[in-house]
Amino acid sequence: MTRPDNRAADALRPVTFKRNWTMHAEGSVLVEFGATRVLCTASVETGVPRWRRGSGAGWVTAEYSMLPRATTTRGDREAVRGKVGGRTHEISRLIGRALRSCLDFKALGENTIMIDCDVLQADGGTRTAAITGGYVALQDAVSWITDKKIARKPDRILTRSVSAVSVGVVKGVPLLDLCYEEDAAADVDMNVVCTGDGDFVEVQGTGENAVFDRARLDAMLDLAAKGCKELTGMQVRALLS
Amino acid sequence: MTRPDNRAADALRPVTFKRNWTMHAEGSVLVEFGATRVLCTASVETGVPRWRRGSGAGWVTAEYSMLPRATTTRGDREAVRGKVGGRTHEISRLIGRALRSCLDFKALGENTIMIDCDVLQADGGTRTAAITGGYVALQDAVSWITDKKIARKPDRILTRSVSAVSVGVVKGVPLLDLCYEEDAAADVDMNVVCTGDGDFVEVQGTGENAVFDRARLDAMLDLAAKGCKELTGMQVRALLS
Amino acid sequence: MTRPDNRAADALRPVTFKRNWTMHAEGSVLVEFGATRVLCTASVETGVPRWRRGSGAGWVTAEYSMLPRATTTRGDREAVRGKVGGRTHEISRLIGRALRSCLDFKALGENTIMIDCDVLQADGGTRTAAITGGYVALQDAVSWITDKKIARKPDRILTRSVSAVSVGVVKGVPLLDLCYEEDAAADVDMNVVCTGDGDFVEVQGTGENAVFDRARLDAMLDLAAKGCKELTGMQVRALLS
């Protein structure tokens, strides 16, 4: 089986991180996984949500959204429909959980970092691009906090890094980092979030068109671990540049 | 480590299925996983959603909800707040995907089965109880369809069964079927949906308080497979009685 | 005229109260009027709504809802539609008014008791079952408050009891406690809330299909008074058991 762009089954698409892509946010990264393009901004705000006040600990939360014409056919705006859809809610929650695993909230103090992930162009893997780019924006925002010395222990806020990638099985073949065409044809679809050390933060595998056995699950987890390892390296290089 | 109810680490709580618990629905099952109690009804409706019309294929969808005082402290009603929350959306989608994996939609014809899962009392594992009980309600609804001969090929609608269970790691120990007290203390939490044949339909593992390595993931998957196998047996017995 | 279940015109359906039906709420009663089955929970919360703060007086409020498949055909969830319907609002307000008539709010102090009435199965008379069962749940919650001594004058909170019943005129015959089949055929429909002493708290009679004269109104009020008297006796017995 040949992939649309002739990649190997275990190859990522070209990945780029454009830091400081917009000028107002404390962290702002345009991340591209092939044709998928997501703008991740990190906004630092004083204070925490009501339920966390007085805890001495900070918070990170995320919101994901797609521009109406990020996709092949235009989707209605959720603001116009008057409510956030189930898929959007689910992805926003996933991104938030993944990025919260990177921080020592006590070190952050009662400050909130809001991660906004807006998909400007979609070609599969938008949520994994959002997490991977969102981490870079988060680190830039933490650096801003560190520079300003506005947290309790600014040096120790970040305790690990995360990246994420999709894997799937298409016509019986496990593939890494599916584009939209592959995603639409996949029997099994899995999103995996790993730390820079190779541990798992989140594993979400779904077989709506087919079920999968343990061997297939293991093959997908192997691919994902490889992909996340490569993404971690790219994040490090982007943050050094 | 001792569990609150002295269960073994790999033991399920007592599970019961009360079929025909209400009188109007085509399938109606009160499922209990220990103190967790979920009413699952399956409603058969002629026709399918607009985007599926003319396909000749049916549909299954699910809605999950909690009664306000199913939990230790009262939660606001989503109807009063005017919107469905992210967690509810996410669980409803999970139940729908899991149950859709059981059917041949062409055999069902253009009919819809709506699965409602209302949590009457919560003590951990409500979504996995909902899937496991929802399957029993679904099979009762399919039997009703078969009796009425209202589908295209009523004998062949169900192609497999599903059950689900939660697993987690508490103080370093992998545990099967967490109650609320355990769930609140877990470092890693995983929900697994399996078919009656032991394949995976959905694997969702989350480490918000901790990350997990491959060995831990494997241990949790083993527990889940064991739990789902037992649940499958209970479903079969319930459906025979 | 024969009633579907061969009852006399002035007879109630079998009524049961199952106290402590769920484990988390301070009061929890599953009430059945024939096939109508309503779960009434009473939740005690510290504090009162904003407009009542500083008054030294407590509050009771109620929310009524139907599970989607409590009825013969499935109804949409109000949470999914994003708003509470007119009928639901109206019944919630009725239940709240009825139960508020039982309390000395100064004795309760600035505490709120929230009564949730969720219809698990509907066969006519859901609002009257909700009030009658809600009173039992309310008394259990007040006993809990009394035991905890958390109110100002816990011994004097409840000043009277209430129960409620529907009456109607079907094919010219006044009937007590209508089931769904009778309710759908009724020319006049009336819901009456009485105290344990036989006074009226609320009288709501509606003749959408027909009008009614004073004699008919008197006949319905007589039936309702008789029904409420019997329900009061059953409440007392349930609370003693």
Added chain:
Amino acid sequence: MTRPDNRAADALRPVTFKRNWTMHAEGSVLVEFGATRVLCTASVETGVPRWRRGSGAGWVTAEYSMLPRATTTRGDREAVRGKVGGRTHEISRLIGRALRSCLDFKALGENTIMIDCDVLQADGGTRTAAITGGYVALQDAVSWITDKKIARKPDRILTRSVSAVSVGVVKGVPLLDLCYEEDAAADVDMNVVCTGDGDFVEVQGTGENAVFDRARLDAMLDLAAKGCKELTGMQVRALLS
């Protein structure tokens, strides 16, 4: 006890009907019960709601609303809050039921008459003024239909008239047609809708601050019957002028 305007206990406030008060609606009546001022318009529309299509029968529905500063302190607009409140829902439903009792829907054919009741100034009794004025607007709209001969049997659409009045018990004295000051002080409050022939259409009595016995209920019903009889006469005169 003296009433604020020195009326007798069984006297109505001055009542006026200004027909054709606005120019666009098929029926348009400004009704005044003392200082309470409600604009009732009746709009004739071809067709009926979806659930009634093909029945050959028409429909009447009503919407009630208050201008923000109809009251002593400004109330928020329901459009701005994004939802219709429970009280508004309840009153709209009451008005609709009351006016629907006047028509032969088969004679109306598949046409809808929409009654809008907007309270321009409130001083108690807004819902009863709305029903009483709404009937006059309804009759003007039916005359318009009759003139245009657009219904099936335009001569026979209206089968009876309705009017409505509030009664209550203030400091132990039953009073007819309460103004706001009296309403706020009432122990029992009742709204009664009668036909022109003196039958009841709707009886809604509520004792939130007190309960009431049968004798008191009878006294209130007597007052209401007297009040509605007088209102019927005024409606007839207004429609003849």
Added chain:
Amino acid sequence: MTRPDNRAADALRPVTFKRNWTMHAEGSVLVEFGATRVLCTASVETGVPRWRRGSGAGWVTAEYSMLPRATTTRGDREAVRGKVGGRTHEISRLIGRALRSCLDFKALGENTIMIDCDVLQADGGTRTAAITGGYVALQDAVSWITDKKIARKPDRILTRSVSAVSVGVVKGVPLLDLCYEEDAAADVDMNVVCTGDGDFVEVQGTGENAVFDRARLDAMLDLAAKGCKELTGMQVRALLS
């Protein structure tokens, strides 16, 4: 070209202001521009919106709405649809900006004046009638404040007056104060708000059916200035009466 009511091209329709039209509001004016009839109430409230607290300065805001049958065909209620439409939002904002230009907010102190403009009958020019009548209601509310001495410098709150009028080009002819029939036929439509001194506060010209050159724009501005000057005179006379 003859206008429907034979007015000259530069003539206003008959304009009336009925002050104290309702009894509860601090300012209450029924303004009529021909058949257009708008009820403008001004409500004085202690305090200011959250974002303005502690500034020592007051605030004025406005809400515009149409009764459902103010127009030739009935419009749905925004409360029932659950959201305020774009046109309503736009006009409310325009009225608020126009009226805010009249006040010294420091002199007002931390008090809010809420202007409600409800269109009882529409025949073109509802927003300009609302501004012109709203100013009169505003001045009455300010007089009430001055009488009560509840502002910081009650004598100096109002610093100028405003009025507004529509102008347009119909079949090539610039016209002042368009009625609905003219408005519907206009190629260009413009709303102009002027101060009593003849300065501009707001100029909004729109050519959806046609574009317009500078000469036409100048002609419309001339007409508007003339119209506002006359309206200013009428406001002064109404406030003196």
Added chain:
Amino acid sequence: MTRPDNRAADALRPVTFKRNWTMHAEGSVLVEFGATRVLCTASVETGVPRWRRGSGAGWVTAEYSMLPRATTTRGDREAVRGKVGGRTHEISRLIGRALRSCLDFKALGENTIMIDCDVLQADGGTRTAAITGGYVALQDAVSWITDKKIARKPDRILTRSVSAVSVGVVKGVPLLDLCYEEDAAADVDMNVVCTGDGDFVEVQGTGENAVFDRARLDAMLDLAAKGCKELTGMQVRALLS
């Protein structure tokens, strides 16, 4: 007075148009007015809104939105708040009107072009950039239609071009194309939409902090006309490249 970027009072900021900036939309333009950056996409859809069906004529509509962190401080998402704000509504309507003035809808046939303007980075003048860039996206979409020959008279759809610019008065000096810092300090703010031929389509001038006389209005209109003429030239060059 010196401008923040040392521009002359009558100079535009650097303006760029990046066509085909995203790959899915029929027209896709990233427009920059200095640091203001707006993504304008034009989506062609078969069919028209319900109220226009059967007319043989097409439709153009627009939606404007800001990414949460397009601005110096993060704004809440309208989707999360559950409603579109007044400012967003107002700007969306302005863009729609401006772009509709360019088309012959009969020539377009019953097709709709949806213009989405999403502000990626804001520094004043977002609505005028949206109109100016939106026109370029619209022309690309019309070219796509022309190529596909899917309209009635594809050659004649566009009848004119539009561009827009803001002008204002800052410290007494009329300025063209205000950046955010200038806009915040302006006494008068005006947005002007012109055709390529120099006619006006829309003129919106607002003096919330000050009023303005005719001379000032004329000076602003002169500046705007000059700015739009230059923008028209840039649009032509961008479309030729």
